[in-house]
Amino acid sequence: xxxAATTNAAAPAPAAGTKRWIKGPAWDLVWILxxxxxxxxxxLLSMDHEDARNSPxxxxxxxxxxxxxxxxxxxxxxxxxxxxxYRPLLARQRMRFVVAPLAIVAACFAVLLAPESLLPMPLLxxxxxxxxxxxxxxxxxxxxxxxxxxxxxxxxAGRASAPFVRRLDRCFALVVGGGIVVVAQALSGSIxxxxxxxxxxxxxxxxxxxxxxxxxxGIALVVLLSGLVLCVELLAPRPSLPRMAYVLALAAMVLMAxxxxxxxxxLVLWSVQHWSAAMGxxxxxxxxxxxxxxxxWQRLLAAVNRRGWAVLLVLGVIxxxxxxxxxxxxxxxxxxxxxxxxxxxxxxxxSSPFVPALLALGFASGFIHYLLDRAAFRFSSPExxxxxxxxxxxxxxxxxxxxx
Numbered sequence: 001x002x003x004a005a006t007t008n009a010a011a012p013a014p015a016a017g018t019k020r021w022i023k024g025p026a027w028d029l030v031w032i033l034x035x036x037x038x039x040x041x042x043x044l045l046s047m048d049h050e051d052a053r054n055s056p057x058x059x060x061x062x063x064x065x066x067x068x069x070x071x072x073x074x075x076x077x078x079x080x081x082x083x084x085x086y087r088p089l090l091a092r093q094r095m096r097f098v099v100a101p102l103a104i105v106a107a108c109f110a111v112l113l114a115p116e117s118l119l120p121m122p123l124l125x126x127x128x129x130x131x132x133x134x135x136x137x138x139x140x141x142x143x144x145x146x147x148x149x150x151x152x153x154x155x156x157a158g159r160a161s162a163p164f165v166r167r168l169d170r171c172f173a174l175v176v177g178g179g180i181v182v183v184a185q186a187l188s189g190s191i192x193x194x195x196x197x198x199x200x201x202x203x204x205x206x207x208x209x210x211x212x213x214x215x216x217x218g219i220a221l222v223v224l225l226s227g228l229v230l231c232v233e234l235l236a237p238r239p240s241l242p243r244m245a246y247v248l249a250l251a252a253m254v255l256m257a258x259x260x261x262x263x264x265x266x267l268v269l270w271s272v273q274h275w276s277a278a279m280g281x282x283x284x285x286x287x288x289x290x291x292x293x294x295x296x297w298q299r300l301l302a303a304v305n306r307r308g309w310a311v312l313l314v315l316g317v318i319x320x321x322x323x324x325x326x327x328x329x330x331x332x333x334x335x336x337x338x339x340x341x342x343x344x345x346x347x348x349x350x351s352s353p354f355v356p357a358l359l360a361l362g363f364a365s366g367f368i369h370y371l372l373d374r375a376a377f378r379f380s381s382p383e384x385x386x387x388x389x390x391x392x393x394x395x396x397x398x399x400x401x402x403x404x
Contacts, residue, residue: 020156020240023284023395028242031280032149035249035273039256042265052262053335061268062337067316068275070326073365075282075315076372083305084298085288085387086376092383096375101368108364112356123356130363131192141370142274143178146250148377149277150243156394157240165232172229172247176254180218181270184257187211190267218258226251249273278373279315281391283308285376288390324349329362 021028029036042057049055079086080097090097111119111126119126150169154160185191186198229247233239253273257266286305304310324338324346338346349358378384385392 019395020153021242021395022152022156022281022391027280028245031276032273033242033245033249034276035253035269036245038269038272039252042268046262046265052264052268057265057268061272062340064268064272064275065337066320066323066341067312068272068279069319069330070322070365071312071315071319072275072278073326073369074318074322075278076369076376078311078315079282079285079376079388080372082301083286083288083387084302085286085305085390089375089383089387093375097372100371104367104371105364108367109357109360112360112363127359128193128196130359132197134363134366135191137367137370139178139182141373142181142270143174144374145274145277146177146246147173149246153240153243153246155392157236157238157243159236159238165236168229168232172225173250176222176225177250180222180254181257183214183218184254184266185263187215188257188263188266190263215258219255222251222254222258279312281377282315283311285388285391286311288386288388288393325358326362326365328355328358329366 019025022032042052042060045056045060046052049057052058080090108130111130112123116122147170150173151160151166154162154165154169159165182191186194191198226247230244233244233247253266253269256269257263260266287308304314320341324342327336327338327346328350336346336350338349349355376384377388379388379392
């Protein structure tokens, strides 16, 4: 979800008695607030295992990654190109939804496929540059989603126009959900190509002291900012239990990054929460359009979009099919999951002459996802709010939406 996800007019203030959840307590705990139960579950599953990848955590991550990983990456594209509600946006904002994505595809393929006579740089160096760019963008992307979800819960509580709380939400999301996470990953050595662009900044002199200071300072800052946001929420005229739960969930994930003995545990938490939130929000936003009377294909898509479970199913199937193609860019050979589903075909793709093209496809899909997420959830725009009314409309007292 974009950092422009909500503004003063993002969503109508809920009527008295209306629940403040995005859809309902159970739905929110599954799709948005899952760190509250994932943290103890992962700790339990990794108990008595030195390496979490050799524990049941790896199997759980595999089961969740197959339907969620690349399903979430195409979720905003699904909204933009496959839902009736967003079709007017596609016609009116062609630069944002059509021209810019095509330009990203062209740029990624040009950078990775251009001969060295035109671009005098080895392929590995080109990949390195794109990896650094992708890491910077994805770090902001994750933090922006946290701000968007906090803002959505704030709007559900009828305080979308509270400027101080909005600024506090942004600070909390960017510092805790962005900056401290980057620090934690650097301290654990889990950033791609870290030895080339992160470690030189730390230096050898005093690096141990600096690492300890960053670690302890990061923990203190997470606790301080989380406590501040919770206190402000408790003192509000209408405190929101879901907002406080989200603050605790985000704090728990980041503390896991700082204190867990195995960085893989944080990777599972951080990834699954982000993927599931994107998929869940998409399943709600997709149902906001009117039933079209167009082609048979448009009517079929409309039937899918009216049912949240059908949207999730389609995105999950597409995610599994994309796994061997997009995993080439996303992970190293040590951590692939496509082999478990596609066997030697997945291995052949990773060692085939198509690797540069698959890398370009992977980077392009990621960059387009960051762009379209911001465009599809840019609720400062009245047109976007109209398109995504299936998400923005507060749930009924029964806690369920009619379209999902």
